[in-house]
Amino acid sequence: MSIPIKYEKRDSIAFIAMNRPEKRNALSIDMANDFVDALKEAEKDPEVKAVIISGEGKIFSAGGDLEVLHTLNNSAKIMEYMKQALAVIQTIRELDKYVISAVHGFAAGAGFSIAVAADFVVAKKDAAFVCSFTNVGIIPDLGLLKELTDNLPNAVVKEWISSGRPIAAEEAYHRGMVNHVTEEDVVEAAIHYAAFIIDGPPLANKFVKHMVNHADEWSSGTNDLQETAVQTLLLQSEDNKKGIQAFFEKRKPDFKGR
Incomplete structure (x- = not known):
C-alpha cells in the first residue's frame, strides 16, 4: 500500500x-x-x-x-x-x-x-x-x-x-x-x-507572508503598528546587517534567517 x-x-x-x-x-x-x-x-x-x-x-x-x-x-x-x-x-x-x-x-x-x-x-x-x-x-x-x-x-x-x-x-x-x-x-x-x-531573507519573507495574508483583517492604524514593530525587529537582525554590507560591496547577500 x-x-x-x-x-x-x-x-x-x-x-x-x-x-x-x-x-x-x-x-x-x-x-x-x-x-x-x-x-x-x-x-x-x-x-x-x-x-x-x-x-x-x-x-x-x-x-x-x-x-x-x-x-x-x-x-x-x-x-x-x-x-x-x-x-x-x-x-x-x-x-x-x-x-x-x-x-x-x-x-x-x-x-x-x-x-x-x-x-x-x-x-x-x-x-x-x-x-x-x-x-x-x-x-x-x-x-x-x-x-x-x-x-x-x-x-x-x-x-x-x-x-x-x-x-x-x-x-x-x-x-x-x-x-x-x-x-x-x-x-x-x-x-x-x-x-x-x-536567495531571499527568510525572516523578512516570513513576516511578508503573514502580514499580506492578514492585511484585510486590520485597520490602517493597526497595520501601521504592525509594520513599525516588525521593522524595528528586522533592523536589528543579522540578515539586515548582511544585506547592507552586501549592498555596499556590490554583491548578493547571504541571508541566514537570523
Whole structure:
C-alpha cells in the first residue's frame, strides 16, 4: 500500500507530493493528516526555505474523496472530515515559509482549494482549474470561495463556480490566480521559480507572508503598528546587517534567517 504523501528535501526546498494517483490524488483523511505533518516537518527544518506541493500521476488533484464523503451519513462525521481537510489549507496559509503549488493536469474541487492556498502557483500550460462543486450539488469549500472573491470580480467568481467549466492555466494567469505558466516539467519550473525565495531573507519573507495574508483583517492604524514593530525587529537582525554590507560591496547577500 502506497503512502498518501511523499516528502523529500533537496537543498533548501521541501517537496510534498500527493501520492494517490490511482484515486487521482483525492483528499482522503489519511492524506490530509499526513499532508499537515509534512508541512510541519518542513516548517521546523531550518534548512528549508521553500515548499513545493505537487501531485503524482497524471493530475494535481481531483479534490475531495467522493467515495469517503458518500459514506459520511451524519453531521458529526462530515464535520470531522471537513475539519481535517481544512487543516491542510490553514497550515499552508500559516506556515512560516513560502509554499508553491506546481499544478499539472487539473486541480479540481478541493484540489483547486489546495492549489490556490499556496503563496504562489506555477502551472503547466495545459493544466486547468475546475470549480467542480456545483456538479455534485455543493458549494466551494476549504477557503476557495473567499480566495476567489478576494481576487476576482463577483461576476467572474459566480461564473467559475456555477458553470463548473475548466479554467485554463492561461486564463487563471491573466486573472492573477497563477504566477507562472510553463511548457516544461512543472516541478522543475517551480524549482526555478523559487530562486528568489531561496536567495531571499527568510525572516523578512516570513513576516511578508503573514502580514499580506492578514492585511484585510486590520485597520490602517493597526497595520501601521504592525509594520513599525516588525521593522524595528528586522533592523536589528543579522540578515539586515548582511544585506547592507552586501549592498555596499556590490554583491548578493547571504541571508541566514537570523
